[in-house]
Amino acid sequence: MAAGTVCLCVRIYALSSKIKRQGLIIPTVKGVESAHMNANAKRSSCVPSSSRKLLTGNEAAALGAVLCSVEVIAAYPITPQTTIVETLSEAIAKGELRAQFMEVESEHSALAACMGASAVGARAYTATSSQGLTLMHELLFWTAGARLPIVMVNVNRAVGAPWNIWADQLDSVAQRDTGWMQFYCETNQEVLDTTIQAYRISENVLLPSLVVMDAFYLSHTWEPVYVPEKRLVTQFLKQSYKRPILDVNRPCSFGALAGPDNYFIFRRSMHMAMEEALCLITQVGTEFERMFGRRYEPVEEYQLKDAHSVFVTAGSITGTARNVVDSLRVEGERVGLLKIRNLRPFPIERVRKALMGKKRCAVIDRNLSVGGGGVFYTEVKAALCGCKKVPKLMGVVAGLGGKDVKEHDLMKVYRTLERDTQGLLWLG
Amino acid sequence: MARVTQVTIPRQMTELISSGHKACPGCGGILVVRHVLRIIGSKTIITVPASCLTVMEGEYPRSAFKLPLFHTTIETAAAVAAGIRAGLRAKQQNDIHVVAFAGDGGTYDIGLQALSGAAERNEDILYVCYDNEAYMNTGLQRSSSTPYGASTSTTSSDNFKTQQKKDIIQIMLAHNIPYAATICVSYLDDLKMKVKKAASIEGTRFLLALAPCPPGWGYSSDRTIELGRLAVRSRVFPLLEAEHDKIRLTKRPAKIPVSRYLSMQNRFRHLTDQEIARIQENVDDKWRNIFKAE
Amino acid sequence: MIEIAVYGRGGQGVVVASHILAHAYFLAGYEVQAFPMFGPERRGTPVQAYIRVDAKPVRKRCHISDPAEVILLHADTEILKSLNPQLVVADAGVVLPKTWGDKREVWVCDGMTIASKCHLGNELVSVPNTALLGAYCRATGRLKKKTLYEAIGEILHKHVKDNIKACRMGYQKVRKIGK
Numbered sequence: 076m077a078a079g080t081v082c083l084c085v086r087i088y089a090l091s092s093k094i095k096r097q098g099l100i101i102p103t104v105k106g107v108e109s110a111h112m113n114a115n116a117k118r119s120s121c122v123p124s125s126s127r128k129l130l131t132g133n134e135a136a137a138l139g140a141v142l143c144s145v146e147v148i149a150a151y152p153i154t155p156q157t158t159i160v161e162t163l164s165e166a167i168a169k170g171e172l173r174a175q176f177m178e179v180e181s182e183h184s185a186l187a188a189c190m191g192a193s194a195v196g197a198r199a200y201t202a203t204s205s206q207g208l209t210l211m212h213e214l215l216f217w218t219a220g221a222r223l224p225i226v227m228v229n230v231n232r233a234v235g236a237p238w239n240i241w242a243d244q245l246d247s248v249a250q251r252d253t254g255w256m257q258f259y260c261e262t263n264q265e266v267l268d269t270t271i272q273a274y275r276i277s278e279n280v281l282l283p284s285l286v287v288m289d290a291f292y293l294s295h296t297w298e299p300v301y302v303p304e305k306r307l308v309t310q311f312l313k314q315s316y317k318r319p320i321l322d323v324n325r326p327c328s329f330g331a332l333a334g335p336d337n338y339f340i341f342r343r344s345m346h347m348a349m350e351e352a353l354c355l356i357t358q359v360g361t362e363f364e365r366m367f368g369r370r371y372e373p374v375e376e377y378q379l380k381d382a383h384s385v386f387v388t389a390g391s392i393t394g395t396a397r398n399v400v401d402s403l404r405v406e407g408e409r410v411g412l413l414k415i416r417n418l419r420p421f422p423i424e425r426v427r428k429a430l431m432g433k434k435r436c437a438v439i440d441r442n443l444s445v446g447g448g449g450v451f452y453t454e455v456k457a458a459l460c461g462c463k464k465v466p467k468l469m470g471v472v473a474g475l476g477g478k479d480v481k482e483h484d485l486m487k488v489y490r491t492l493e494r495d496t497q498g499l500l501w502l503g
Numbered sequence: 504m505a506r507v508t509q510v511t512i513p514r515q516m517t518e519l520i521s522s523g524h525k526a527c528p529g530c531g532g533i534l535v536v537r538h539v540l541r542i543i544g545s546k547t548i549i550t551v552p553a554s555c556l557t558v559m560e561g562e563y564p565r566s567a568f569k570l571p572l573f574h575t576t577i578e579t580a581a582a583v584a585a586g587i588r589a590g591l592r593a594k595q596q597n598d599i600h601v602v603a604f605a606g607d608g609g610t611y612d613i614g615l616q617a618l619s620g621a622a623e624r625n626e627d628i629l630y631v632c633y634d635n636e637a638y639m640n641t642g643l644q645r646s647s648s649t650p651y652g653a654s655t656s657t658t659s660s661d662n663f664k665t666q667q668k669k670d671i672i673q674i675m676l677a678h679n680i681p682y683a684a685t686i687c688v689s690y691l692d693d694l695k696m697k698v699k700k701a702a703s704i705e706g707t708r709f710l711l712a713l714a715p716c717p718p719g720w721g722y723s724s725d726r727t728i729e730l731g732r733l734a735v736r737s738r739v740f741p742l743l744e745a746e747h748d749k750i751r752l753t754k755r756p757a758k759i760p761v762s763r764y765l766s767m768q769n770r771f772r773h774l775t776d777q778e779i780a781r782i783q784e785n786v787d788d789k790w791r792n793i794f795k796a797e
Numbered sequence: 798m799i800e801i802a803v804y805g806r807g808g809q810g811v812v813v814a815s816h817i818l819a820h821a822y823f824l825a826g827y828e829v830q831a832f833p834m835f836g837p838e839r840r841g842t843p844v845q846a847y848i849r850v851d852a853k854p855v856r857k858r859c860h861i862s863d864p865a866e867v868i869l870l871h872a873d874t875e876i877l878k879s880l881n882p883q884l885v886v887a888d889a890g891v892v893l894p895k896t897w898g899d900k901r902e903v904w905v906c907d908g909m910t911i912a913s914k915c916h917l918g919n920e921l922v923s924v925p926n927t928a929l930l931g932a933y934c935r936a937t938g939r940l941k942k943k944t945l946y947e948a949i950g951e952i953l954h955k956h957v958k959d960n961i962k963a964c965r966m967g968y969q970k971v972r973k974i975g976k
Contacts, residue, residue, distance in 0.1 A: 129816075129819060129820050129823050129829070129831075146590070146593035146594070147586065147589045147590055147593050149586060149589070174593065175589035175590075175592050175593050177585065177586070177589055177624075178624070179582060179585075179620055179624075180616060180617070180619070180620030180623070181616060181617075181620070183578070183579070183582070183616075183617070184579065184581075184582035184585075184616070184617045184620055184621075185582075187575065187576075187579035187582035187583045187586060187617065188582045188583065188585050188586030188589065189586060190573070190575065190579075190583055190586060191550065191573065191582070191583040191584060191585065191586025191587035191588075191589070191590060192586040192587065192589050192590030192593065193586075193590065194573050194583075194586075194587065194590070195548065195587055195590035195591055195594060195596075196590065196594055197589070197590035197593040197594055199586070199590070213576055214576060214579070217575065217576055221573075240836070241835055241836075289858075290835075291832065291835035292832075292858040292859075293858070295832055295833060295835065296830055296831065296832035296858070297816060297819055297820075297829070297830065297831040297832065298829065298830045298831075298855065299823060299828065299829065299854075321548050321571035321572075321573060321587065322571055323545065323546050323547065323548065323570070323571060323599055325571075326568070326569055326570050326571045326572075327566075327571060327572075328560065328566050328568060328571065328572035328573070328574065329572070329573045329574060330573065330574035330575065331557075331560055331561070331562070331563045331566060331572070331574055332557060332558060332560070332561070332562045332563060333562065333563040334562055334563070337563050337564075391858040392858070394856035394857055394858045395856070395857045395858055395859055397856050398856055398857050477835060479859050479860045480859060481859045481860075481862075482857060482859070
């Protein structure tokens with residue numbers, strides 16, 4: 076389990092004493108668990124002070140951008156991203172953020188404007204979803220190729236036709252090959268924290284980052300989020316070197332015509348930057364943990380050590396899957412979970428290490444590459460190819476277009492997995 | 504034969520494009536860029552969408568431009584320029600010019616949305632369209648800037664373009680931008696006055712530059728300046744400027760028939776007298792309209 | 798964990814009610830999650846919002862189909878038939894399904910009248926959300942009035958006093974009718 080839970084436990088301890096004072100121990104209905112006391116409370120000394128607020132995923136994303144002191148924001152509204160932009164414009168109006176805010180006429184121009192701003196050295200930010208992200212497709216390549224450290228939040232929403240505004244990762248997985256790093260978030264806390272980390276990582280390896288969260292399950296859901304102090308975030312993002320920018324005193328050009336030899340070198344250097352990013356994500360995660368008390372890595376193992384069967388998840392389904400793992404563990408089942416946070420760079424070695432020797436594995440995808448299967452499924456399969464002791468793999472296509480995935484659905488997946496099922500399973 | 508009017512242009516330190524660029528001989532486009540930049544000066548950041556200019560700069564790691572340049576996709580020049588301005592504001596560098604140089608394809612057609620958006624927001628950029636009236640970089644295909652009667656590789660001489668050239672200046676003026684003007688490298692004094700004025704104004708400024716293209720239009724590469732003059736004198740390309748919606752002609756040369764302009768170019772060679780008369784009528788109409796609007 | 802649902806129509810402040818209630822629980826030291834029914838919202842159409850309350854952080858992320866407690870600002874009787882809540886806090890205008898019988902705890906409060914008395918809303922539609930939250934507070938006894946008022950103050954940007962007044966009136970005027 077991520078060390079990030081340490082501070083949560085600490086907080087629960089502090090809060091549960093408050094509950095007692097108010098005489099409010101819940102369970103009047105439906106067998107509610109009593110306040111959860113954690114013995115590790117003494118570890119609280121390592122957690123720096125930060126306020127805790129009730130925020131939606133979109134508010135957390137916007138607050139992340141505010142804490143990072145982004146300098147240029149260009150965006151175009153699309154459900155369910157809109158409240159990110161609204162929150163940011165409010166922050167500017169209140170003077171909490173000093174940034175140039177551009178209300179452009181399309182997502183395409185939003186990213187184009189971010190490119191211009193980033194190319195002169197400004198920290199640029201945008202947010203979008205679904206059709207907006209797919210409209211940006213061309214410029215996603217351009218941003219990455221021009222090595223501009225832009226951070227964008229994408230609220231995962233289905234791509235039409237037909238129209239559908241609900242959660243589905245197709246919009247972002249379809250951008251897999253554009254050269255952007257992709258971080259799939261499980262909680263609103265992770266959205267805020269990842270936005271901060273993404274700037275740090277992007278500005279070091281000079282590749283843009285896409286921070287993604289499921290529509291509504293995170294974007295419109297309020298939950299408690301620790302909000303770090305801006306001062307600490309500024310310190311965390313402090314840059315030690317100057318990246319190349321458009322500068323009238325040192326003229327250079329970005330994106331000029333490159334012949335086959337040079338193009339090959341450029342593309343290869345992007346791949347190497349991605350590999351570097353993979354190490355950096357862990358490294359930055361460690362530093363982040365030291366400063367803020369929460370840890371994130373490209374993959375996270377949950378109850379995996381002695382597991383025979385494994386769920387592999389990305390995004391908000393992970394939380395529900397954790398509950399299912401816990402319930403099955405109570406029944407004595409040896410089951411665990413592997414959360415994948417990065418689709419790019421894909422943590423091949425970490426996935427191999429986590430899954431080799433396991434008996435069965437169900438990769439749950441809230442996306443479908445039509446004619447190919449779930450994208451995380453095919454990535455995991457490719458990663459395991461050629462390894463010894465490969466588990467039996469089942470791809471689960473679930474939750475497309477916002478179709479709800481409940482705990483009992485995942486129980487069904489588990490029962491199917493236990494029958495050594497391989498290939499694709501359609502949940503719904 | 505005195506085809507070319509002699510104009511002495513001293514090569515100075517202010518020259519921001521070096522020789523050895525990859526423009527075709529007699530290219531009107533590179534002359535536009537060269538002269539605009541000479542007047543604007545070196546405190547300038549430019550952006551160039553896919554166009555002939557992309558190639559003209561030269562191949563990595565060499566550049567003919569002595570200025571910071573951001574190459575971008577064909578439809579994004581105005582948005583990128585606006586982003587550059589926003590970035591400069593954020594960095595408190597307020598004494599730098601931001602110029603977009605785009606072709607007619609990237610302006611009239613695929614880039615019109617971004618340009619319209621930027622103009623509506625009155626982004627503080629100078630947008631220069633070097634107009635060679637077709638997709639020249641890809642080998643002379645029809646654009647919405649291609650004039651009536653012209654043959655291109657997609658509108659052959661027996662199936663020439665039958666639609667009028669889009670009036671981009673009117674479109675830009677409809678956005679109520681502070682400054683719009685047409686320029687031609689054959690009239691450097693006029694060009695200099697307009698570029699200077701454009702540089703001194705804040706907000707979206709739009710310059711439409713006629714860029715005769717020897718291979719595309721089908722004329723000898725030593726006649727670019729002459730052709731520009733004929734375009735202006737025949738009133739095919741009136742030199743005008745508009746501050747907000749106040750439009751005025753800046754050159755009123757003695758009128759010559761359009762046939763003199765058309766006959767110099769292969770792309771109009773197939774036109775019958777009747778079609779030429781129609782073009783003349785159109786040109787006269789347009790001139791009258793501008794005259795009335797003055 | 799308790800799962801709570803708020804039912805009403807667009808314009809009645811259903812989503813805001815869920816936000817305030819979640820915030821109140823949060824201020825009282827609980828772990829919470831609150832979310833609206835996912836979808837496009839339009840004035841006048843049925844709207845639902847949900848809250849999960851627990852002592853541990855809420856990890857599951859899926860819809861609530863079987864809420865234990867419901868707050869009804871407005872609800873279609875047919876739709877309510879499919880629910881099986883243990884606690885019901887309803888506006889006086891809501892017709893509860895007969896099939897519910899008297900197995901559950903039902904509290905009724907004339908939220909619409911309170912709202913208009915407190916000038917919440919306009920002549921076309923009153924906003925009874927805070928009155929019903931006051932009623933809910935009394936019905937469950939789980940939250941202090943003061944905590945709820947504090948939540949109202951922190952979430953709402955205007956008409957805070959009127960809303961607190963409505964909340965107090967809801968608390969006072971609510972009547973237990975079932976069980």
